[in-house]
Amino acid sequence: MTSSAPTSPVTAVSDVIFLDGTFPGSRDLLGGKAYSVNKMQAMGLPVPPAFALPTHVCAIYHDNGRALPEPIWQDVLEQLHRLEADTGRTFGAEPSPLLVSVRSGAAQSMPGMMDTVLNLGLTPQLCRVLADETGDQQWADDTWQRFRHSYASIVAGDPTAEPPADPFEQLRAAIGAVFDSWTNDRVKAYRARHNLGNGAGTAVTVQAMVFGNRDEHSGTGVMFSRNPATGENTLYGEWLSRAQGEDVVSGEKTPSPLPTVSEILPEIYPQLEQVATILEHEHRDLVDIEFTVESGRLYVLQCRAGKRSPRAAVRIAVDLVREGVIEPKEALARISPEQAAALADNHGVHEHHLVLASGIGAGPGAAVGHAVTDVDEARTLAEAGTPVVLVRPSTAPDDVPAMFESVAVVTELGGSTSHAALVCREIGLPCVVGAGAGTMTALAGRVVTVDGASGTVYDGDALNTDHSGARDEHLDELLSYLPGPVPAEHPLAPLTNTDQERA
Incomplete structure (x- = not known):
């Protein structure tokens, strides 16, 4: 395939690239997610087929009035046919519809900062087709509702909007939405905090869906080759049965510890151990791996250097x-x-203080601040010099700028592999997740001490400066x-x- 955009700043590189492990692209070109998929394909790991629009296409999109040029769209359609050939399914058509995820991925890892759309390609009619094909109306309905919510909130920006009736229109709009997310406030805040500069843009990865919500032998999880909080050399992670990846990383649900996989799917856990060993050896570092199990079959979706305390x-x-x-x-x-x-600057705490809440320690260290439940109020107080502990039901990506201005974060829901936990752990921000319903009410307005090592929130200033x-x-x-x-x-x-x- 030849490059479809002569103005592209990368010479002789296609604007749409199939990720079969043969393309010698760099992380800067493909973005972290697509680079990872391509590399794992080359290693023979079980990765769903995918193609990518490289990082330089982000600038082409924005320079073209936030629209994907027609020649690039034709390249997308060509690579979509390759996904169909690899999966034996057809995008937007009966009898076996192909659904895809549309994922962001910059050269530098920025967990949760940009947008992803899952289960794309469904319509009410194709939902019925999917139910007929599988004999599982409940699963088809769950997948359709997930897509409706994802499309409305991320692509349409309107929770009441419905996806277009044409799956190809859905795909083109979702690619644009991912490119648009490169310029959002949370990306700007993350890049400023980590001195990453403006960057070249995000790539977009279009990948065949695999379904962790498929049945009782399905689920999704995130694992680390070593404990990212302590550094201990032991497999660490979290898992949700009958769920999709966003359920874990969004922090909107509280997952189970990774070893529960060995109880539910005993044949899968040794495969996870093997994958973690292979990928840590390849990266020569702690790795963070996203995976899905569909009907007892393991798929690896992403691998990157893990954020750590x-x-x-x-x-x-x-x-x-x-x-x-x-x-x-x-x-x-x-x-x-x-x-x-x-x-x-690390401090301990005087543990004799009254305990107000307990959860999972996700960002080690301890800090004292005023507990605030509103993001805008937290930013206003922080800018005025008040130490703020941000307390939320779960941390949405839009909360990230406020998180960066807080001294600690506490959530009612979520686990230690959620995006919030990854961000806090990386910058050494004390964080307690999964503290339970009612935590916001219990803490709001109080001065509290957050101990991110033990997962405990104490009343008042319990900091030990010794x-x-x-x-x-x-x-x-x-x-x-x-x-x-x-x-x-x-x-x-x-x-x-x-x-x-x-x-």
């Missing part, structure tokens, strides 16, 4: 040196200045990799000062 970052880096995977110099480079600062706790052997070993005296401007300087105080 500052203390886990230290342990993982040191353990990988001990295992001979990376060199000490690389271990030092893997600790960001923000992680180093969070470790230097740094004389037990020494961290992994931190000591990491600091021993430093070549001599460390200048004050070095990212790890705060840790060496803290280490000297403890010695």
